Amino acid sequence: MSQYVLLRITTLDGIDINHFDWDRHNALYFFMLNADEHIYMHYGGRDSRSAMSYLNMESLELALSQGLEQHELYKAGKIEPKLKTGTPIYPRDIPSLKKSVIDKNRCVECHLVQDYAVTEKEANGTLDKLQDMYVHPDIRDLGIELDVPKGLRLAETSGAAKAAGILPGDVITSLNGNGTLTFADFQNRLNKVHRLSREIDLTVSRDGETHEMKVALPDQWWITDLSFRYWTIDPLVFFKAVPLNDAEKEELELPSEGFASRVTEVDINALLEDAHELEEGDIIVSVENVQKDELTQDVIIHIKLKHRAGNSITLGVLREGTLQEMTLKTKRQRFRKRD
Amino acid sequence: MKYSIQVILTILCMAAFLPKLKAEEGEKVKWIYNYQEALEKACQTGQPIFLEFRCAP
Numbered sequence: 001m002s003q004y005v006l007l008r009i010t011t012l013d014g015i016d017i018n019h020f021d022w023d024r025h026n027a028l029y030f031f032m033l034n035a036d037e038h039i040y041m042h043y044g045g046r047d048s049r050s051a052m053s054y055l056n057m058e059s060l061e062l063a064l065s066q067g068l069e070q071h072e073l074y075k076a077g078k079i080e081p082k083l084k085t086g087t088p089i090y091p092r093d094i095p096s097l098k099k100s101v102i103d104k105n106r107c108v109e110c111h112l113v114q115d116y117a118v119t120e121k122e123a124n125g126t127l128d129k130l131q132d133m134y135v136h137p138d139i140r141d142l143g144i145e146l147d148v149p150k151g152l153r154l155a156e157t158s159g160a161a162k163a164a165g166i167l168p169g170d171v172i173t174s175l176n177g178n179g180t181l182t183f184a185d186f187q188n189r190l191n192k193v194h195r196l197s198r199e200i201d202l203t204v205s206r207d208g209e210t211h212e213m214k215v216a217l218p219d220q221w222w223i224t225d226l227s228f229r230y231w232t233i234d235p236l237v238f239f240k241a242v243p244l245n246d247a248e249k250e251e252l253e254l255p256s257e258g259f260a261s262r263v264t265e266v267d268i269n270a271l272l273e274d275a276h277e278l279e280e281g282d283i284i285v286s287v288e289n290v291q292k293d294e295l296t297q298d299v300i301i302h303i304k305l306k307h308r309a310g311n312s313i314t315l316g317v318l319r320e321g322t323l324q325e326m327t328l329k330t331k332r333q334r335f336r337k338r339d
Numbered sequence: 340m341k342y343s344i345q346v347i348l349t350i351l352c353m354a355a356f357l358p359k360l361k362a363e364e365g366e367k368v369k370w371i372y373n374y375q376e377a378l379e380k381a382c383q384t385g386q387p388i389f390l391e392f393r394c395a396p
Contacts, residue, residue, distance in 0.1 A: 027394040
């Protein structure tokens with residue numbers, strides 16, 4: 001570390017958040033860059049298991065070493081400078097954050113920037129829930145299990161990664177043509193992949209050779225456990241439901257591609273909020289007369305993607321073999337209530 | 340509140356993480372807390388910057 005200038009930032013109010021782009025629901029996050037503000041790499045990141053899933057002394061030492069190598073290559077003109085482009089964006093440029101946090105002299109914590117940015121987008125109608133809320137998909141859903149101390153070296157592969165021919169011991173070096181040195185680089189690049197994409201290009205290094213791989217993205221690869229973010233994607237629906245499998249649908253003579261989610265749990269708040277009259281075992285087969293969604297067969301995810309909090313929605317519900325209509329009054333998550 | 344507790348726990352975990360590097364080098368780690376000042380120092384010394392975003396001071 002003595003070979004670096006050490007910079008610690010504890011509040012984001014003077015930081016160009018357009019240039020420094022990362023998963024802000026991390027208590028700690030690192031960048032390596034130079035005096036020209038060329039970013040060599042990200043370091044940090046986490047998943048739903050733990051804040052420490054990808055933080056490790058050995059991988060940090062590896063990243064520090066790689067950062068120095070990148071710096072030498074940059075000075076030798078062997079890396080094309082990626083300098084700041086576009087207009088800088090500061091936290092004060094997010095009106096609700098400025099009003100609720102900066103103007104009250106509260107600390108501009110990283111997660112507040114992300115939370116208020118989403119709230120702002122929702123208010124002005126530009127929120128894309130797929131990209132803005134189902135953030136930082138879990139790389140394990142692609143079948144990628146890293147040997148964490150070794151950076152982007154794979155410990156195991158399964159699912160989509162294995163089907164693409166990626167092997168344990170391979171080292172991921174780029175995603176869709178963008179170089180990756182650390183887990184955080186990879187996570188950051190994966191987050192930029194459009195959620196409707198069906199495939200990504202991965203480059204791996206294997207025994208000193210470079211291999212280009214195409215990884216087919218599984219259905220709903222972007223669905224992520226958001227619980228550690230204390231983020232719930234609006235609207236709240238006050239029940240849990242699980243999509244039926246093909247055999248169950250066939251038995252009920254329901255179309256295989258349509259909605260059919262069985263209610264497995266009713267939240268007590270459904271009663272308190274007078275939100276709905278669903279019961280465990282009910283099967284939801286339509287939402288506002290829509291019977292299928294090419295993105296998802298999960299009724300709850302469909303509602304979260306296509307409906308705004310506060311709306312009343314008509315559900316088509318099978319109860320004991322009889323189809324009936326029921327009203328669902330949706331609600332907003334408390335923390336996202338506007339001041 | 341839950342988020343704050345989580346942040347504190349993470350910081351405590353990391354507290355056992357970064358100082359180890361310091362001990363191994365046997366040098367005092369001196370952090371700069373101003374972005375522009377760090378850029379200027381990097382320019383003067385030719386060193387890269389290790390930037391830590393930390394949720395709590």
